[in-house]
Every structure is written in structure tokens, then in C-alpha cells.
Amino acid sequence: MGTHVIKMPDIGEGIAEVELSQWHVKVGDLVVEDQVLADVMTDKAMVDIPSPVHGKVIALGGQPGEVMAVGSVLISIEVEGAGNLKESAAPAPVKEAPAAPKVEAAVESKPAVAAAPRPAAVCQSPMVAREADECPLASPAVRKHALDLGIQLRLVRGSGPAGRVLHEDLEAYLAQGRSNASAPAAAAYAQRNDEEQIQVIGMRRKIAQRMQDATQRAAHFSYVEEIDVTAIEELRAHLNEKHGASRGKLTLLPFLVRALVVALRDFPQMNARYDDEAQVITRLGAVHVGVATQSDVGLMVPVVRHAEARSLWDSAAEISRLANAARNGKASRDELSGSTITLTSLGALGGIVSTPVLNLPEVAIVGVNKIVERPMVVKGQVVIRKMMNLSSSFDHRVVDGMDAALFIQAIRGLLEQPATLFVE
Template sequence: MGTHVIKMPDIGEGIAEVELSVWHVKVGDMVVEDQVLADVMTDKAMVDIPSPVHGKVIALGGQPGEVMAVGSVLISIEVEGAGNVKESAQPAPVKEAPVAAPKIEAVVESKPVAAPAPKAAVCQGPMVARQADERPLASPAVRKHALDLGIQLRLVRGSGPAGRVLHEDLDAYLAQGQSNASAPVAAAYAQRTDEQQIPVIGMRRKIAQRMQDATQRAAHFSYVEEIDVTAVEELRAHLNEKHGATRGKLTLLPFLVRAMVVALRDFPQINARYDDEAQVITRLGAVHVGIATQADIGLMVPVVRHAEARSLWDSAAEIARLATAARNGKASRDELSGSTITLTSLGALGGIVSTPVLNLPEVAIVGVNKIVERPMVIKGQIVVRKMMNLSSSFDHRVVDGMDAALFIQAIRGLLEQPATLFVD
């Protein structure tokens, strides 16, 4: 028998260290080739580390949340034969994975996740009597859903492959009245003294670092303008009625993207990135619009590339595709990087005004607030109009206040007279 040592691989892009997010195995587990051993978090994405060999785990090189240098020992596996412990230990091949939700149980309990139990070990029926330390197979989204519902996964029968617990299994469990949700209503008024400490690791740590970095380095200022979106909403409804069945439904976002693209022709200093260390501003002809998207693991910004060359329906389809990929944890690193300006919207929850934080190294972010119907005075008459605020932020080191105001006013003019969106 020998020992195969797997080192933290070089993931590329000059990354010198990564954060160990979660283990999928523990000491004593038998693993097979290509089985995922751990997830690590880079600045841009979650990456799976697979096993290149069959064998038994004999040592783990770090704990979830630990930042590890490229080339450091990640895991040691006992294998048949000589192994590679005396050699330089080539890094395991890396399978780039889309950003995935952190394993909730690994965060809360801080012990590694066991390998999946064989299907034969899974009992039938709505409830399973697993051992207290046995970890059922389930996706991160299912684990979070179960945690939110107060369900112990080890009690739920899994109907998926290899006994994997699915969302449908949680629904069936609830239907059987086995969850904490069936507790008496009076329990809602009981005093609580429980606490939960959740380490800030993985994607949440990256979000915290980027937000703190942005507010410390950039000279933020915000500008808010009220826009009458009645006409563009009427156009959107007309296009959806005429072409929605064949081309897909349009939301307001592709109109906003188009307005930003047209307005940026006159304000190239806003479609830019600022390298504050090199003291260099790079203005870009291509408009790559980041679309801020809320996922289970936190805020993500997938990128609509070359928005300047897309039609309304092309933009709408790409926004929908990227949002779905981000929310499902399937967005790649390339899809989450390279934006030149960001558009953020909370939809119906958009509120009256907001102060969005810049997505460095960009110098502008456009924030969309909710649409409300209000009485407005037009040509001496009181009429009901659909009104919406744009709450946008800029980096005052690069963008002057006058230019920011004129840029937003240009967007306002384009949306209030939507025909001008398509006039070259």
C-alpha cells in the first residue's frame, strides 16, 4: 500500500491561494476516481476538486473556511501500490464547477460530509431511521430548504439516485405531518433562547470582502431621478401581446439595457474600469452589462456581453438564461466576470430609493426602483402615470457629478420617448 498526496491545484488566472469551502469526504472514507473530494472558492467561482485515484482517505489538509496556498497538501489517500508520497505530487485535475450553494450542514456543524450511502441502505416510506451521524445525500439547495423548514434530513426518505433526498421528498415528509411545522400554533409564542453562529466563509466571505473593498476604495456618490415609464410600459405590453408567443416575453430590463447602451455613446467615461493602483482608466467600446442577481448563496452578477449588439429579445433571453444559471448555481466563472457597468433591480421590492454599491473596478451602477402609479400634472391636467426612480451610484474619482446627472437624464429621455431607443 502507498499514499497518494493531492495538493491544492493551480486553478489559473494568477491565483496564489483559495478558500477551502467544504469537504465531501472524511477520514476513513473510501473514494473512487473522479469523485468530488472538496469544493474550493476562488475570487470568482466555486471549483470542484475530484480524486484522480481509488483509495481510502487517511488525512485532510485543512478545515472549511481555511485559506490554503496553491501547492499545499489538500488530502492524502491510501492506495494500492507505491503511491506518490515521495514524488512531487502532481495536482489533481480540476473540474471547474458553476458557483454552488455552500453545504449548510457543513457550515453549521463544522464536520465533514460523509460519502453517499448506497441505495440499498435507504429505507422505503416517508420516514427513514438513519444513524445520528449518517449524512444523507442531498443537494445544497435541498439541505437549505430542509434547514429552513426545521426538518432533519436523516429522517427523510430519499427517492433520487443512490437515495438522494429531493425537494419532493421534503414535501412528502411535510404531508405526513412529521416535520416541526406540525407543532401547535401556540409554539409560535414560546420564548426562545437558542443561538446560531455561522462562519462567514465561501461566497458570503467574498461578497463581504468585495462590498467592503468597494466602499473603502471608491468615492461613491449617488444620483436619483424620477422617470415616467408609462410609454415604455405600453410599448412593452404591445410587443408582448404581438410577439410574446413566438419571441418570448419582455420585461423592463432589456429596455433599460438598451437605454444604457444608447446613452453611453455620449458618455464613454462611464463605461469604464479604473485601476486605482496603476492610476489608469480604461474606457471600453463594448458594453458588458452586469445584471445583479440574488441567489441562495448571495448576490451574484452574471454578465450580458456585448449588449450594444443585441436586440430587445436577444437581451431578454440572455438576461433570463444568466439569471436562471446564477440562481441554480450553474453560472461559470466567465459568465460572472468582465462587466463594464452594472444594472441592479429588486423588482417589486425596489422601494422608493436605494444607494447601490459599485462593482469595482467599474465606475457606475444603475439601480432600478419599483414602478408605482401616481397622479401627475401634465399640461395643466391631473393624470395617472406609471413612475419609477433610478437610483444610481458613481465613482467620483472618475465620473464628475454633471456627467452622471446628464447620463441619467439621457436614459430618462430615452425611456420616456421609447421610439428613440431604436433611432440611430
Template sequence: MGKYVFKLPDVGEGIAESEIATWRVAVGDTVREDQPLVDMLTEKAAVELPSPVAGTVIELCGQPGDRIAVGAPLVVLEVDGAGNAKDEPPVVRKPAAAPMPQAEVPSVKAQTAPPASAAVAPAAQRASAPTQPARRKPGEKPIAAPAVRQRARDLGIDLRLVVGSGPAGRITHADLDAYAKGASRAQAGAQVAPRTGVEEIKIIGLRRKIAEAMQRAKQRIPHFAYVEELDVTELEALRAHLNDTRRPEQPKLTLLPFLLRALVQVLPRFPQVNATYDDEAGVLRRYAAVHCGIATQTPSGLVVPVLRHAETLDVWQMAAEIRRLAEAARSGKATRDELSGSSITITSLGALGGIVSTPVINAPEVAIIGVNKLVERPMFVRGAVVPRLLMNLSSSFDHRIVDGYDAAQFIQALKQRLEHPATLFLTEGGA
């Protein structure tokens, strides 16, 4: 028997290191050739690495969240024959902490809460009295002298809510004073223990990649936002009609395909918006094609699959492709090519979209279009107050590349098409 050291290969993106996302095997497992060993996280996606040989796992050289250099040992297997580790020097590593679970499971450090009686009694009383005030049973009449009862009535205090510190729970003037100051309000009714737990969550995997990307984008890109209100009453009527009359094989239409259709028509007039900026090289790349990123929430975090060549698709095809990409992203099956190469991004939180948002640009792009929720409000139309369906577009732009005037013109052009949806279906010459 021999040892086979499987080293991290170059996964094809020219990277120097990659992060362990998920182990597919454990020490002691018998694996076959080409069986998945581990998912490694790159800048774009999780890459599944298969075993080059059959054997038994005897060492995993890292934990989820650890970064491994290309060419460094990743898995050690015991194999039939000599293996490849005969002349390998011993691998020296820093002592590893206890293995992390595959999922990002928070560990809770529970801090001991003070006894309930300590939370109830005033500080002066705890210092002077060896016992705690007696608490009345539900429905039990409070005990108090006539003068105390009269003073409580004058103060508007319900004696049933006051905890008495006197013998047998008798309420005193001092108890009224404490209650009036709010000190004993926490004693009334059921006692609620303070929450003292603290969660420590190691940020690894996709969540760390998202954090790093957002930090770079905000540090390096001078964002500016532009928000415009759209009247989408006619667009919603058209969408409802198309959904009611669609064929069984056609997907259900959301607002996104119509917005994407408007982008396809408008972007040729604003090439600086459909672009990426390499700020290190000082190069702006403007694209004739519309490769639109569709920000998608997944169980692991936000990812941006890319709908390529949107200019070649009709709204039905766009809807089908948006759904396919979203399903692939949420199931973790989106490929690296499907998660890279966008030239502009659309982000939407659907019904949770709020009134206004300030989306973060998906670098190295220079623009992102944010869709807010649709609301019905009264509007003046030709002198009459009528109900209309309104929606905001909240968009962000890279001010190094896109001027405010150009951004405003771009959004206004989208507005014109979405508010007059017939123009979305005109030919290029008619648009």
C-alpha cells in the same frame, strides 16, 4: 497500497489561496479518476476540482470555510501502487474543530427561559409571597370589593384584564395601581414566553466573499447617489404589446432589456461611466464594449453574471441572455468567465425594489444602475390629472472618476430614451 496527496493546484487566477466551499466526498469513499472531489471558492466563482487518480479517501485536509494555500495538501487518498507520498513529510495541522455541515446551518444556543410564573408576578410579590396569584378561568367573573369596582370604573379599567393578588384571586387597590402603570398588562390573556435563543452562523463560502467585496467597495470607493423619476407609461405599453405578439420561441420581455438597450445607446457619450478603475495602479480603463453585469439573487447569495457585448444584441436577444445567465447563476453552473469582466452593472429587486435605494458599486467598476419598483400615481399632463406609471432609477457612482454633473447628464440621457421608447429602436445615426 500507497498514499496519494492531492495538493491544491493553481486554478488559473494567480491566487495564493482558495476557500473550501463544498466537499463532494467523505472519508472512506471510493473515488474514480476525474470524479469531483471538492468545490473551491475563488474571488469569482466556485471551481470544481476532480481527482487525478482512483483510490479511497482517507483524509480531508480542511472544512468548508477553511482557506488552503496553493500547493498545500487538500485530499489524501489510498491508491494502488506506491502513490506519491513516499517521501512526503508528515502534514502538521492545528487541531480541527468538529466538521461543519456543507450548508451554512445555524447552531442555536438555547438559553433557559424563566418559569412562566416568574414572568407573571410583580417583583415585590415574588419576594413576599410563597405562592403565585390564582388565575381566573375563561369567563369567570372577577372578585373585587365594591370600592375597587367603583375605582376601576373611574379609571376605565376592565377588571376582567386585571390579575388579583388577594385570596382566591381577589383584586385589590394595589392590583389596580399595578395595572394602571402597565406592570400587569403582560399578565392579561395568554402568557407569551420571551424569546431567548441566539444563532451563531459562521460566515463562509460565497456569503463571506460577498461580505469582503462589499466592505472593500465601501471602504475604498467614495460613493455618491443620484435618483431620477421616470415616466414609463409608454414603455410599459410597448413592452406589453411585444409580449402579447411575441413568437413562441421568443422570451418574455422585462424592463431590463429596454434599460440595457438605452445603456448601449448612451454610454458612448459617457465613456467615463463604462469603465473600471485600478486604484492601486492609478489606471482607468474605458471600454468601447458594453459588458453589463446583471446582479442576481441566488440561494447562496448575490452574484453578478456578465452579459458580454450587449451592443451587438437586440432586446429579444438581451432578454434571452439575461434569463440564461440568471438560471446559470442560480443553479451554480455559471463559469468563471461568465462571472467576471463587467464594465457596468444593473441591479433590480423587481416588485420589491422600493422607492429609492443606494446600491453598492461592483468594484472595480465606477457605476451601478439601480431599478426601483414601478408604481401608478396621478400626474399633471398638459393641465389634466391622469394616471401614469412611474419608476425611479437609483444609481451610484465613484466620485473619484465620475463628477456629479456627468452622472446627472448620463441618467437624464437614459430617461429621455426610456420615456420615448421609439428612440430605442432608431439606428445609431438617428439616435
């Protein structure tokens, strides 16, 4: 038997260190080739580290939340044959697949070994007893789902990698509870004294750092404008009825992207990045729209590149593709960087007013609130209209208040008279 050492790979872009976000294996586990061993976090994306060999995990090189240098020992695996323990060559640079931030672990050799047998599926009860202070692995979405259902995660057996609790495990737990007549029902008004500590690591730590940095460095101010979207919603419904089957359904987002593109022609100072260290503002002709997207690991901002050159359906398809990639953890670093202005929306949960935080080094972010029907006075008559607020934030170091108001009012005019979106 030998030991195969896997080192932290060189992910490129001059990155010298990355954060170890999560282990998917533990000491003693049998692993097979291409099985994901760990997640690491760069400044821009989550990256999976797969195993290049079959074998047994004998040592882990760090703990979740630890920042590790490129080239440091990530994991040691016992394999059949000589292994690579005595090799000392530096790890080879790793190229990222264009469709997803997957990388091959940097290793010095790949000995031929017999495949370790995959463990057979075992039927297990969805319930498990853990220590009161033991924190099971679960995504933020699963934790919220469990909280909404009144389930203590430490009692749920996880079927995901490394025992991660999935949504399916919560459903199985509930089903088991309903079918088990001897199980005591939880009292609706029973006292609870349980606590759960969640370490801020990985994507959540990056988001926290970026939000804190943005609010400390930029001079935020917000501007809210009410918009009558009745006409644009009628146009959207008409286009979906006529072309939805052949071209795909349109949401409101592609129209908002188009309105941004047209309005920025008269307000180029909004489509800019501010380097506050060099004291330089860079205005860009290309409109790369970041679309804030919620995922299980936190808020991500995939980028619709060259929105100025896209049709409604082209923008819609790209928004959908990027959103799915972000939610599934498949968005590449290039797809998550390079935006010049950001569009953020909470959809039906959009509330009345919000105060978006700038996506530095950008100087403007446009926030979309929910659409509601409201009685409005139009030409002296009270009529029901579909209304929506835009709650947008700007960097007051670069953008003057009047310019921000005029920019949002320009967007308002384009959306309320949708034909003007397409008049050149």
C-alpha cells in the same frame, strides 16, 4: 491497499492560493469517480473539486474557510492498489471547462481500481437530533426558508451532500410534523433561546470583502430619478404578444440594457474603470453590462458582453442564460468578470429607493426599483401611470454630480420615449 493523494489544483490565471469553502465528504466516506469532494473559492468563482478515483476518505487537508496554496494536500483517499503516495511530481495545470467552473483535481496517477459500491438509498425520518451548538450545512436561502417557517435547522435531517439541508428536507420535516399526531405543536408565543453561529467563508466572505473594499476606496454618491415607464411597458407587452411564442418573452431588463448602451454614447465617462493605485481612468468602447444576480451562495454579477451589438431578444436570452448559470453555480470565471458598468434590480422587491454599492473598479452602477401605479398630472389631467425609480451610484472621484444626473435623465428620456431607443 494504497493511498491516493489529491492536491489543490492549479486553477489558472496565476492564482497561487484558494479558499476551501465546503467539504462534501468526511473521513470514512466511500467516494466514487467524479463525485464532488469539495468546493473551493477563487477571487471570481466557486469551483468544484471532483474525485478522480474510487475509494475511502482517510484524511482531509483543511477546514472550511482555510486559505490553501496550490499544490498543497487537499484530501487523501484509500484505494485498491499502490496509490500515488510516493509520487512527487508537481500537479499538472487544470483547464476549466468553458460552460462551468469545474476542474479536474491535480493528481499524479490514476490507478485502475474496483468501483466502490454506491450506498443504497435509505428511507430515513426527516427529523434528527443534533447538539444545540451543532450547525448543520445549508445554503442562505434554505436558512431563511427555515426561519420563515419557524423550523430549527438542527432538527432537520439533510439529504444533500455531506448532510446538507435542502428545501425538500424542510417540506418533509413539515409533512412529518403534520402527520405525527403525537408530536407536540410549537407554541406560537413560546420563548426561544436558541442561537446559531454562521461562519463567514467562501462566497459570502468574498462578497463582504468586496463590499467593504468598495465603500472604503470609492467616494460613493447616489442619484435617484423617477421614470414614467407606461409607454415602455406597453411596448414590451405588445412585443411579447406578437413575438413571445417565437422569440421568447421580454422583461424590462433588455430595454434597460439598450437604454444604457444608447446613453453611454453621450456619456462615455460612465463606461469606465478607475485604477486608483495607478491613477488611471480607462474608458471603454465595448459595453460589458454586469447584471447583479442573487444565488444561494450570495450576490454574483455575470456579464453580458458587447451589449452594444445585441438586439433586445439577444440581450434577453443572454441575461436569462447567465442568470441561470449563476444561480446553479455553473457560471465560469470569464462570465463573472470584465464588466464595465453594472445593472442591479431587486425586481418586485425593489422598494422605492436604494443605494447600490459600486462594483469596483467600475465607476457607475444603475439600480432599478419596483414599478408601481400612481396618479400623476399629465397635461393638466390626473391620470394613472406606471412609475419606477432608478437609484444609481457613482464614484465621485471620477464622475461629477451634474454628469451623473444628466446621464440618468438621458436614460429616463429614452425609456419614456421608447422609439428613441432604436433611432440611429
